[in-house]
Amino acid sequence: MTAKTFLALAALAATTGxxxxxxxxxxxxxxxxxxxxETQTPAASAQEGPQWQDHFDxxxxxxxxxxxxxxxxxxxxxxxxxxxAQALYRIQRSELMPDAGVMxxxxxxxxxxxxxxxxxxxxxxxxxxxxxxxxxxxDLFGRLRxxxxxxxxxxxxxxxxxxxxxxxxxxxxxxAYYTHAADQENLTLAQATFEAQKARYDLIAQSRxxxxxxxxxxxxxxxxxxxxxxEVARFRGLVAMDRNALDLLAGTRVPTDLLAQAVxxxxxxxxxxxxxxxxxxxxxxxxxxxxxxxxxxxxxxxxARAAFFPRITLTGGLGSMSPELSGLFESGTRTWSFAPxxxxxxxxxxxxxxxxxxxxxxxxxxxxxxxxxxxxxxxxVSDGLVRQTSLREQxxxxxxxxxxxxxxxxxxxxxxxxxxxxxxxxxxxxxxxxGAQQGLVATRLAxxxxxxxxxxxxxxxx
Numbered sequence: 001m002t003a004k005t006f007l008a009l010a011a012l013a014a015t016t017g018x019x020x021x022x023x024x025x026x027x028x029x030x031x032x033x034x035x036x037x038e039t040q041t042p043a044a045s046a047q048e049g050p051q052w053q054d055h056f057d058x059x060x061x062x063x064x065x066x067x068x069x070x071x072x073x074x075x076x077x078x079x080x081x082x083x084x085a086q087a088l089y090r091i092q093r094s095e096l097m098p099d100a101g102v103m104x105x106x107x108x109x110x111x112x113x114x115x116x117x118x119x120x121x122x123x124x125x126x127x128x129x130x131x132x133x134x135x136x137x138x139d140l141f142g143r144l145r146x147x148x149x150x151x152x153x154x155x156x157x158x159x160x161x162x163x164x165x166x167x168x169x170x171x172x173x174x175x176a177y178y179t180h181a182a183d184q185e186n187l188t189l190a191q192a193t194f195e196a197q198k199a200r201y202d203l204i205a206q207s208r209x210x211x212x213x214x215x216x217x218x219x220x221x222x223x224x225x226x227x228x229x230x231e232v233a234r235f236r237g238l239v240a241m242d243r244n245a246l247d248l249l250a251g252t253r254v255p256t257d258l259l260a261q262a263v264x265x266x267x268x269x270x271x272x273x274x275x276x277x278x279x280x281x282x283x284x285x286x287x288x289x290x291x292x293x294x295x296x297x298x299x300x301x302x303x304a305r306a307a308f309f310p311r312i313t314l315t316g317g318l319g320s321m322s323p324e325l326s327g328l329f330e331s332g333t334r335t336w337s338f339a340p341x342x343x344x345x346x347x348x349x350x351x352x353x354x355x356x357x358x359x360x361x362x363x364x365x366x367x368x369x370x371x372x373x374x375x376x377x378x379x380x381v382s383d384g385l386v387r388q389t390s391l392r393e394q395x396x397x398x399x400x401x402x403x404x405x406x407x408x409x410x411x412x413x414x415x416x417x418x419x420x421x422x423x424x425x426x427x428x429x430x431x432x433x434x435g436a437q438q439g440l441v442a443t444r445l446a447x448x449x450x451x452x453x454x455x456x457x458x459x460x461x462x
Contacts, residue, residue, distance in 0.1 A: 019142030021149070021302025024295055029282070030371045031378040052170045055455050060258040061177050064250055068173045071251030075169060078162040085151075085158040092151035095144045098136035103317055104129040106325065127325045130337065132317025141309040146302030153299065157292035164285035171456040173249050175449055180242035181260035182445040187235035188261065189437055194228035197430075201225045204423070217423040224427055228434075263444040266451055281377045284459035290370040297363040304359040307352050310344035380457035384450055391447045398440045405433040 056062060069075065106127040113121045139145055201221040207213035246254050281287060316338040322328045345352060412429040415421040 019146045019149070019299075019302040020305035021142070021146050021299050024298050026291070027294075027367060027371065029374050031281075031374055052167075052455065052460050055451070055460060056170075056174055058260065058264060060260055061174060063258050064177055064246065064254055065170055065173050067250045067252055067254065068169055069166065072169055072249070073251060075162075075165060078165040082155075082158050082162050085155040089148075089151040089155040092144075092148045095137070096139060096148060098314075099134045100132065101134045102129065102131050103134065103319070125323050125325070126321070127323070127328050128319060128321040128335065129328060130317030130319030130335070132319075132337070133314055136314045138312040138314065140312065141306040143303050143306035143309075143311075146299045146306060149299040150296045150303065153292045153296035157289040157296065160285040160289035160292060164289060167285065167456055167460050169249065170460065171452050173246070174452045174455075176242065176246045176249055177260065178263055178445055178448040178452070180239065180246055181263045182441050183235055183238040183242050184260070185262040185441050186438060187232065187239055189434070189441070190228060190231040190235050193430075193434055194225065194232050197221070197225040197228045213423075220423050220427050224430060263441060263448060265444065266447045280458065281374055281381070284373075284377055284457075287370070287373045287377060287459075290366070290373045294363070294366040294370045297359070297366040301356070301359045301363060304352075304356040307355065308345065310342050313341045313343070315339045315341070377457060380453065384454040384457055387446075387450045388454070391443065391450055394443050395440075395447060398436070398443045402433070402436045402440050405429065405436050409433045 052065065053062065056065065106125075108123065108125045111122045111124060113119055116122055137144065201218075201224075204213045204218050204221045208215065208218045243254070243259075246259075282291075316336070318334075318336045320328050320333040321335040322330065322333045327333065409426075409429040409432075412421065412425045416423055416426050
């Protein structure tokens with residue numbers, strides 16, 4: 001068999017050979033086929049996850065999210081990790097191709113008298129240059145193709161990880177934005193309460209000086225006023241910390257005019273009105289990333305199996321050889337070389353079997369991580385759907401409670417001014433109303449936070 005024939009057969013084997021990796025089949029999702037219960041479930045329009053621009057309709061929040069997507073250092077690192085994984089894949093893929101180049105060498109040595117046939121010392125020279133294959137491993141058993149497939153799946157997993165990081169960033173910004181709005185609304189409520197309590201305290205102080213109000217009523221009004229002032233200081237600090245958290249997520253200073261002063265009322269997600277199988281979870285970037293990692297681990301088994309078989313490496317070239325550097329390219333100096341090398345493992349101290357065992361265990365770990373990711377995602381969606389129904393009822397009840405306590409507070413003040421009741425009734429009604437107003441803000445914040453959770457849980461698109 002000539003060298004050309006061998007090279008042709010070797011190239012054919014390297015490009016058409018199969019791998020020893022197990023056949024990959026997507027595992028069944030370890031969750032029910034659909035969400036059950038009396039809660040709403042995602043509709044067909046939610047199959048790809050809601051677009052964040054459609055999900056968050058507040059102009060200020062949209063602008064803050066765009067700032068974060070443009071300036072976040074976390075996203076920058078995620079994008080760089082994708083570039084790194086892509087480069088590693090290209091490196092691994094290049095192993096399938098022959099490493100061609102120019103090989104040149106020269107030597108000049110002295111032959112001593114004892115080694116010369118005529119008993120005289122001499123100096124010999126030899127120069128050569130060849131163009132050919134520096135090294136090429138024939139992938140007859142699919143080792144390199146398995147490693148290339150593993151690198152590809154790891155690259156795709158990293159890419160999905162970047163998308164998951166973007167979704168997480170959008171959700172984190174939205175949560176921080178709503179938290180700041182809630183604390184700002186509570187600060188406004190506390191300031192209004194403090195101003196009202198101070199005006200009432202001043203009025204009672206004047207009445208006390210005139211001998212109408214009692215010392216007890218004055219001290220009760222004072223305690224109410226100081227309590228409101230303490231609340232103002234507390235929420236002022238919370239607003240400042242919320243602003244710092246939002247600036248960190250955005251990667252830059254968020255303009256004040258983009259910030260909301262109160263939590264906007266929320267409506268249930270439009271995409272959650274009809275039934276949909278839980279297979280929608282398989283489109284989440286984090287779950288897709290886990291599946292790519294599972295496929296990478298599956299491919300690595302093929303590389304571990306191929307390590308038991310011989311490796312064939314080719315080296316060859318075509319060029320010129322001459323005893324003088326000046327005559328290197330003259331007529332009659334043509335030369336060629338062909339050097340196949342076969343390496344077969346005989347004894348490796350059990351490392352090959354151990355490596356195969358490790359690759360199989362890695363696949364089982366990746367499978368468990370994939371199934372756990374699906375189960376966690378299913379619970380996130382289920383919990384979000386339950387909370388959505390519960391929070392809707394809580395909002396209705398909290399609004400009714402605030403309205404009822406406002407009417408009760410007005411009646412208490414009227415009865416106090418008419419002298420029918422003492423100031424204690426006003427004090428109690430004011431505290432109850434303030435607590436209910438704070439509860440309404442907290443419930444609206446919880447509803448917005450739940451919408452953020454559902455957006456993330458359904459794999460919001462970008």
